[in-house]
Amino acid sequence: MVSRRRWMFLCLGLPVLGRFLARQVVELNDERGTPAYRLEDGTNFYPANKYVLFGHHFAAIAGAGPLLGPVLAAQFGFLPGFLWIVIGAVLAGAVQDFIILVGSLRRNGRSLPEIARAEIGWITGLATAVAVLFIVIVALAGLGLAVVNALYQNAWGTFTVAMTIPIALLMGFYLQKYRPGRVGEMSFLGVGLLIVAVIAGRFVAQSDLGEWFVLEPQTLIWLLAGYGFLASVLPVWMLLVPRDYLSTFMKLGVIALLALGVIILAPDIEMPRVTRFIHGGGPIIPGPIFPFLFITIACGAISGFHSLVSSGTTPKMIARESQAIVGYGAMLLESFVGVVALIAAGLLIPGDYLAINTMLSAETLASIGFPVANIGELSRLVEVDVAGRPGGAVSLAVGMASIFSALPGMSSLMAYWYQFALLFEALFILTTIDAGTRVARYLVQELGGYVYAPLKHINWWPGVIMCSLFVVMAWGYLIATGSIATIWPMFGAANQLLGTLALCIGTTLLIKMNKAKYLWVTALPMVFVGIITLAGCYELWWMFLDRAQQATASLQITTMYLNAGLVGLVALLALVVLVESSIKWYGYVIRKQPFTSTEILEEKGISIPAGPCC
């Protein structure tokens, strides 16, 4: 039996696969207890139904990241992105999510920085906490920028997205005060109101009220920052929890609809397999395919962010150890979301795709060999000027709207589908912004607590307000001074740094499970993702220094030096962690030093509150 399976692995060239990981590598065993029963408290720790568990884990890992990254990377042609998403997810992303989930499951559901501290050392623990803080802030900046570019001068979309806030508040009060526990009713109400908001948006935009919702990018950044601040200081049940429900249902529904649309219509991909931008000089993502493809598509192939969910809420809900395989399966589904997003972008004529995702004029695009075909027609159909809105959100919404409106009986509804698709993306992004700001605020309080002790108290109001303001200002500043070409690769590099850290911790866990013979399962992807992180930081470092020298405005010069400093920090953190871990591994594996595993022990460290990811 085993030999036949080995033979099949070799045939397929796929040595790292789900069932092999579960049975051979970590040996999932239902005889072991799980923290869901051991520490059951009904709120954080409780055994969930396996479908609920899968839905929860998938919704928590898949945000706007797998929708936007593949769209931006389509400038290299659809093939490189497609291969990286599919192969990267199977060999690296799903392995990381699964191993960390099992590690946390066997450590009472502790968080990644806590595991890092207990299993490797305090340097790695601290580096992990700093990396998490950094990645959350840069992720919020990248996603926020996509929202701003989608909503400026778009009264309909701005109104619809703004309405999600009162809808979420209403749902929150409904569930908390009016009819506690009626999640189904509340979600039905919420989704109904959202659809009303999409339809009403058109009338509002055309009425006298419309001008209130025609906003400039700067105003939108201030509004977004204000929203993030409020969400971070309000109680979770008021805004965060209802939003989470709303976006989960939207996520599963829209992705299923989109996949169905692609299957029914079977459209041709207009994007070439590879474009000449693989050698660098692309208008969306600067730089050549290596390492930029791998830092543009993080979510969908491998995303370090997921290790926070895998060591956050999910391990506290697993009833039987064998169900931990959801960590592997959910990542494959997220990867599929990435493929669907790539298809939606690839359906556009390449010239139109570039006209939406860059600020270049039609003449410039024609001169570099990508003539714009029907951007005017598209703008007329969706009733918004779509050209020059980088970030991926708009071109994805146009692609999605063209799929939906091509379905039978939908042809006149393109504008509605477009705004619906935008709402769908904005909903995820705002969910990430409110949860992310809160997570970053907790982390700033934890880290700040080492300097000034009262900051550590999560409910000390001056601390809460100061730390929330700090976080909001940090990502607001990055949005206001950056562009997709600068922020998105930084986000990717930070995300891959966290992926390297997670795989590094995973490798240590394998050694401590006495499974050193399967070390390559996590070590190979760790080396690959580590190289990507370092190569990406190296390229970005020189790019930022170059831009700083070319810049004239003093604000821009400061920003570019700051960005260079930040990517330098990312590279430094990656090196520190790799060196400390390598020393430990050398001791354990080669010199056979004794080690302790913290599978049962309790130890203090930095804990992170629950929240969905990018």
Place this chain on the structure above:
Amino acid sequence: MTKLMMLFWGMVSALCAIAFALVTGLVNPEEKVNALWLVVAAGCFYVLAYRF
């Protein structure tokens, strides 16, 4: 694994291989790829990876 199951998984693998060949342009490099092939290639690959 029964003979029938082996036949089934063999067919899934074959479909996966054909879809990948079309997507990567090993076959018909001049023609535009249908989006359905991307869905099939990815879907089969995930199912195989999860199952084994």
